[in-house]
Amino acid sequence: MTTNTVSKDFFEEKYRASRDPWNFSSSTYELNRYDEIMRLLGNRTFRNGFEPGCSIGVLTERLAGRCRNLFAMDISPTAVAMARKRCERYPNVTVVEGTLPDDTPRDVFDLIVFSEMLLL
Secondary structure, eight states: OOOGGGSHHHHHHHHHHOSSTTOTTTOHHHHHHHHHHHHHHTTOOEEEEEEESOTTSHHHHHHHTTEEEEEEEESOHHHHHHHHHHTTTOTTEEEEEOOTTTTOOOSOOSEEOOOSOOOO
């Protein structure tokens, strides 16, 4: 069952109205959550990482240093453009527009980060 909260139009409207509608880059809660994710990963380096629902790329940027190749995806073209800009200095990061499950990459990943993402 699909609801309006998982539609491309819903997310695109959010990102067009605000560059960071959920305060991913400034919220203490979000920044602490990203710190905890990185802490849990330890000092490991991963060959291939996947981050669906990457939004504007705040966590993506942090994961870039831990993955030889990082594939990030979001449903919103506006969010994808912002994530690409944020991560442009990382040649190992690819950010694309897509949805789950339709656009799930066929690669093999040793790290997949579902960060506060609900799949219905």
